[in-house]
Amino acid sequence: MQPDTTTDFLIIGAGFAGLVVAERLAAAGWRCVVADRRPHIGGNAYDEVDRAGVLVHRYGPHYFRTNSPRIVEYLSRFTGWREVAYTIKSFARGRFWSFPVNLNTFEELIGKPATTADFENWLAQAREPHEPPRNSEEVIVSQVGRELYRLFFEGYTLKQWQRHPRELDASVCGRIPVRTNRDDRYLTESFQALPDPGYTAMFGRLLGSSPGIDVRLGMDYAEARARFRYRHLVFTGAVDEYFGYRLGALPYRSLRFEAESFTGGGLAAREPVSGKPGFWQPALQVNYPEAEVPFTRIVEIKHATGQQVDATTIVREFPADWQPGGEPFYPIPAPDARAAYQAYAKLAEAEQRVSFIGRLATYRYYNMDQVVGMALAEAERLVETYGKGGG
Numbered sequence: 001m002q003p004d005t006t007t008d009f010l011i012i013g014a015g016f017a018g019l020v021v022a023e024r025l026a027a028a029g030w031r032c033v034v035a036d037r038r039p040h041i042g043g044n045a046y047d048e049v050d051r052a053g054v055l056v057h058r059y060g061p062h063y064f065r066t067n068s069p070r071i072v073e074y075l076s077r078f079t080g081w082r083e084v085a086y087t088i089k090s091f092a093r094g095r096f097w098s099f100p101v102n103l104n105t106f107e108e109l110i111g112k113p114a115t116t117a118d119f120e121n122w123l124a125q126a127r128e129p130h131e132p133p134r135n136s137e138e139v140i141v142s143q144v145g146r147e148l149y150r151l152f153f154e155g156y157t158l159k160q161w162q163r164h165p166r167e168l169d170a171s172v173c174g175r176i177p178v179r180t181n182r183d184d185r186y187l188t189e190s191f192q193a194l195p196d197p198g199y200t201a202m203f204g205r206l207l208g209s210s211p212g213i214d215v216r217l218g219m220d221y222a223e224a225r226a227r228f229r230y231r232h233l234v235f236t237g238a239v240d241e242y243f244g245y246r247l248g249a250l251p252y253r254s255l256r257f258e259a260e261s262f263t264g265g266g267l268a269a270r271e272p273v274s275g276k277p278g279f280w281q282p283a284l285q286v287n288y289p290e291a292e293v294p295f296t297r298i299v300e301i302k303h304a305t306g307q308q309v310d311a312t313t314i315v316r317e318f319p320a321d322w323q324p325g326g327e328p329f330y331p332i333p334a335p336d337a338r339a340a341y342q343a344y345a346k347l348a349e350a351e352q353r354v355s356f357i358g359r360l361a362t363y364r365y366y367n368m369d370q371v372v373g374m375a376l377a378e379a380e381r382l383v384e385t386y387g388k389g390g391g
């Protein structure tokens with residue numbers, strides 16, 4: 001089939017990467033087609049109201065946070081925000097623990113009140129120095145010692161990646177803060193908030209502000225390429241898929257989500273555990289690091305969205321192997337996987353009039369704000385290269 005429709009830019013993927021590029025290019029007067037094989041916009045950040053009436057994040061919880069005022073300013077054109085303190089606990093040895101590790105966790109461990117100095121002395125004894133830490137095990141035992149590493153990190157990481165922390169980059173576990181005061185915030189960025197009233201609504205307004213964007217859902221790259229003639233392709237899907245897996249499939253980790261909703265009596269019965277009427281568990285996220293439990297975490301997103309509704313939905317997250325055709329959620333953060341990607345990166349560099357951006361196309365775990373930054377930079381580069389469009 002010969003392409004019968006002409007556009008300026010064909011953009012594959014309607015997630016953060018694809019939609020931000022499309023918006024910037026459309027603002028510069030270019031016509032864009034955005035094609036996504038899924039039946040909705042938003043990529044993995046997609047949220048929707050479920051059957052119980054609860055706003056949920058379909059592909060796992062997405063905690064927006066950033067240190068970049070420029071990115072907040074850009075997204076604020078399309079959304080208001082609801083500030084959130086993302087709260088986490090860990091469940092092990094039959095009880096909830098304060099998490100990430102802080103002075104409260106230490107008191108829970110020793111079973112009596114303690115001071116910051118007590119905890120620092122204990123840590124000084126417990127730490128196993130590794131300078132610099134070469135992997136995720138070394139990073140954690142050098143911060144908190146082996147007991148806390150075993151309690152909170154080793155089993156969780158093994159379940160999540162099906163690789164021992166020793167085989168994973170230091171950055172995987174190094175992202176989690178450890179504090180000797182009572183600050184139990186999960187994240188450290190200066191701006192922590194969710195789009196109000198949600199990611200999908202924000203993307204809807206982004207598209208509404210840009211009449212030059214034609215969105216095609218349920219359309220994959222092969223079909224889009226057959227339908228459209230274009231001057232430049234922006235590809236945000238998986239780089240190995242783009243090249244037909246000609247150097248083999250890159251390894252990914254996948255996830256299975258199991259949602260369960262509660263209303264009325266079922267919800268009221270949970271109050272002794274959650275400590276708050278209308279909630280199922282005491283925090284937004286509870287980690288389950290023990291090997292006997294098959295899921296890694298339970299997320300109750302209503303804690304973060306602040307939605308006023310007489311129901312709640314919890315989602316259990318089961319790590320899963322990835323097969324071609326499945327959802328490639330996480331690139332594997334390990335040296336062998338990165339080396340395999342480098343071969344594809346060379347092929348990608350040699351492609352003419354194609355940009356590879358976003359999490360899958362660059363085979364790297366990026367937070368949403370980083371992907372927005374990458375998309376803004378690429379759009380700027382494209383406008384410099386091609387100039388402004390005809391509108």
Ligand SMILES: Cc1cc2nc3c(=O)[nH]c(=O)nc-3n(C[C@H](O)[C@H](O)[C@H](O)COP(=O)(O)OP(=O)(O)OC[C@H]3O[C@@H](n4cnc5c(N)ncnc54)[C@H](O)[C@@H]3O)c2cc1C
Binds near residue numbers: 013017221
């Ligand atoms: C479980 C999970 C939790 C996360 N939590 C957070 C968090 O708390 N905070 C945070 O900042 N980030 C989080 N992230 C990361 C966040 O999801 C990404 O940064 C962001 O979604 C990247 O946007 P993207 O556009 O690159 O990719 P995606 O959102 O994956 O979008 C890519 C789109 O391309 C489409 N596509 C792919 N291939 C093709 C093809 N061949 N043809 C047509 N369409 C195609 C896909 O259907 C998809 O919609 C999380 C990620 C996961 C997996």
